[in-house]
Amino acid sequence: MIRATHRWPGILALALLCILSLSGAALSVFPAAERLSAPQAEVGLTVAVLADRIQAAYPGVEQIRRAPSGRITAYWFDQGIPGAAVIDPATGQGVALADPNPVLRWLTNLHRSLFLGDAGRITIAMGAVAMLVLALSGVVLVVGRVGGWRRWFARLHGPRANRLHVEIARVAVTGLVLSSGTALWMTASTFDLVPDSGPALAMPAEVSGEMGFALAHIPVLGQTPVTALRELSFPFPGDATDVYTLRTDHGMGYLDQGTGALLGWENLTGWARLSEIMIMLHTGRGAAGLGLILGLLTLGVPALGVTGLWVWLAGRRGRPRIRGNQPMSRADTIVLVGSEGGSTWGFAATLHAALTNAGQRVHIGPMSAFAPERYAAAQRIILLAATYGDGAAPASASGFLARLRAHNTAPRIPLAVVGFGDRSFPAYCAFAEEVAAVADAQGWPQLVPFDTVNRQSPQDFARWGRALGEALGIALDLFHQSVPPRTETLTLVSRRDYGAEVQAPTAILRFALPRVSLWQRVTGGGFARFVAGDLIGILPEGSTLPRLYSLASARRDGFLEIVVKKHPGGLCSGQLAALEPGDRVRAFLRSNPGFHVGQDRVPLILIGAGTGIGPLAGFVRGNARHRPIHLFFGLRHPDSDFLYGDEMSLWLAQQRLTRLVTAVSRRARPRYVQDALREDATEVVQLIRDGARVMVCGGRDMAAGVADALADILAPTGLTPAGLKAEGRYVEDVY
Template identity: 45%
Template structure:
């Protein structure tokens, strides 16, 4: 619900809010310019009388003096029947230059305050400020939920580039946007008299004035008592009118001064309401606090960026909405599929399962998890099996379409006749990988519901893992079930193999490093990618792409991968059989969460077999000699020491700090996880320096590495989940 509110209110208010923020950013320049041209140093020791005495001879027709919140002194005068205004140096009393209000800034101010539409426009601006406040608050709550809690609000953000950019910018700008929206709304409320009038009472105009010959303004006692940095405005008496008075406004209040005696005839202090309003006005405009104006302006400039990324995220989510065909009525269905999804991607997998079961002769009804618990179990009299496909949102929370499932499930006391199976979708980068799916399974098991299959999980929407789960489901149901999930894929680029280096034949682990370029005569460019991103490759006769981690960057001019030949692997067999000059069809899938962190902290790279590919890419591009320690496991150094020559070169030129290669057919303790335990002391020292861990390779290897690192971390009172929560442990596991 919160996501829908945030999305739709953002879409509705985009144009108005963007105009409000851009104009606010432009207006934030005013206090900076004003401050730059003001001469404020030393003005605290100068009295109003001292400055006005200096101005008396230079401006005989002076009518008014104003001091801006940023300290600029402006003199308004009449000379030869014409009015003028000058900026004044308060120290010397000499003019800095003519003063005038920029018509461009006046136009922007009117656009900001009322969209150039007077009163209706002011109402629109107030509504826009209110929507900005709601968007900022709802966005902050969504981010906290995504990261797990408010205490985790500074944790690294995972997701696509647009999602990370949207959240990161919002996190930086949230305070500035809240301040702008709240103060703007308060000022609008005062304008429309929704809040009490803030203005102080006017000072009482003196009933009688001395009327004697005016004294020199520089000698007036009242003006001598007021320092220049307290002045706001001084209005001179009408010329040759001895009964007129000086009118003065300061930070403390306003009053009148006798022009002959220099005495303060009356004075009205500013009340607390006006002080509060002026403080709010200063916070909103930055006038008087130029640095705050700059921060607010920078914050406002983030709104167009967040609007654009927000629209792209919304459009991508809208396009991902899946339509379920042949959805059998609940009372007739023998199979129920429940979906828990935040961004709609899980619905695509549910549709694949739905269609496959339909093809196998089952009557299937697919719906959200919330819809299931909103009805009684007797609504599904013929159901024999229940499948729950659910993602996990944030730090182990329920996704949007399952937000009420567990709470309302507690109200169901009867035990159904059908059996269930739970499939969790998530990303192993998160500490609470598939945690919500685990909670669902535990709850159903505790309620004594019959289980068809134990919990299984899918990492990063892997079609291969989903197909494997489908085979398990088919065996449990006694039917042939083929789950071929084909996600939407971008257009492919044709690439030609220009070089291959073979390894591993002697140890029956045939592996090749393959390097591709655009074909000769191609009029396109390589797609943009970095080491650690994924390349999707379609083998001939296959509709499902296989993904391989990249060891190169697009700026290298080549696309490099490391592939091990699996005899029954369609894509690996195709790639391993390629000869120089052969071509492939490929596309890039960004993997921004698998990157070395910036900064001075050391990096520990861990892998086995072909998992070395992206790790070598990170080392290869370590031109700044960041401390990098590599742990890698193979079988035999004479046969499958991948990238051996290149790694030794990197050791010499300091791109690689330490190489720890172990081989399972040589030494007694020769797996990479064993070497990690042996190096516990050294690794704890690196962890103390803020080390980040990047792990790439098979799932079994990654699990063993995690257990080994837990042992290393135990004396420090930490574990791998702690590192994950800090963004210091990231995996690319297959």
């Protein structure tokens, strides 16, 4: 409900909100410019002295006004001809024409009413309501996504558009709430929907009937500083019954022109002061700095509109049109999807295609449409469930848990749940876990054990697919690719070979950077931006299935580098192993933000074996700031496959690498990285206690051994690898 409340006002009112925000931002400049250009009254100057100076310069002065910016304007008649000027309070002389700024007038009319009078004001009010709803619902959504108010500025993960949308929102939301709320107040005031806030002082019934009392000697004017003045109106010439009218920051009163006596006074009401605060917050009048800040924040509206529309369209694109999608009543396999941004639908399409090719009749739909009573032919239900924010249900799973709990019939259909999420969030796959727990409590038979897919990992999904295939008794190979890759040509410039003596031929392959267009530089497309730890997909000849390799270099290094081990019968590794300098391959880049070192300065514990050294070497190579890095590297024999051995000595000397620990497995006493960790337990525990981040890269068996070793050595401290993962301090790139 909150998402719909947030989404549709933004989409429907996008053009109006952009007009409001852009015109409001432009208007916010004028109070500051006026403040800077207008002559300001000297400290201690009174209204009596100011009025006397202006009257001496312009004997026919009729009115003096002071704007919140401090600009003083005088209006007069000279032989029946009206005049007006901006006044220098030091002399009482005019220094500039008081003609209204036509650009300001045009922008004001656009911003207030779209040049449509009352109808325009009502339209603007509706836009302000939409902006307020968007801002408040956005706050709720951001709090849910980051996991609470205390994590308001927590690091974000996910698609670029989603991250940019939230980053802008959590900075701009305060200004948007103030701008929209004050706009509604001002509109309500225009239509008399709030109490009349101005003083209602009646004209005095009795006056002295005299004229000509010197302005400089009127007591009230002599006691009122110019900084408090708003307006002083003079009596009509020759009319002894007329009076001076004084308006200040505190109220208004009437003064006898013949005696200077105060004939009546009324202070501003509470409503009046509240209205003035609302006007100040909305326009910046009287608070030019605040106005500029709010104007700058409102510029976030177009950016939020563009990124929000981008997110919405991406979500719609993420729901692929499923060819051959069977009606739910005839399908033997029901696949239900819970997705927020749309990416999980792509995995569902991959699963649908694989099951259909295996002879299954498959229906795909949203989890929100869960209806077991309509699954007449169903033999299994598969739930692909992402998690939104702090463990909430994603958009397409709205109401699913309530329906699952309310299902009263004894379940007969086996059910499988796979969660999609991001391990760096505390509530990793929390919604999917809750779904699995409720299904188990309701008695649903389990088709395969609950499993998870981290950061949309194709490898995790393929692993889960193999388990599903075994349960169904079919061969199920799930190769998922969210978007068909657009490849570019890479040219090999050098190679270094290792491992032949230990029957593990491995090569460090370095490719030249491809040309990058201006558009790619702006948008980050192609190979314009990458860092060590990102993935490069290589398309081998004769295949449409790419092989992903972790990058051992960053864009700033000036080359692309990967570490490849030749596998028996491996199509891609075999072709890469045969490359010579000058040969070319087709490749694409895929960001892997879950395996980046980040910009902080906490120590790193890097653990890798074999080709897993690739991205870890890239991290060390890029450590120009001398961040503490402790590297545990597993190899077979130092004379054959000590990858980056020459560079390691240099990096140690340059302090890019703090410490190197090697574990050699092809010796009389085999030693693996997990053994090295246990032997170095005291140092490792102290580093982790001090906030170190652990990054593991390599084979799955090695990673499992590392996790077990860390669990043992951390046990006395109360820390666990799972807890570190939840904090984002233990990450893996495992194959």
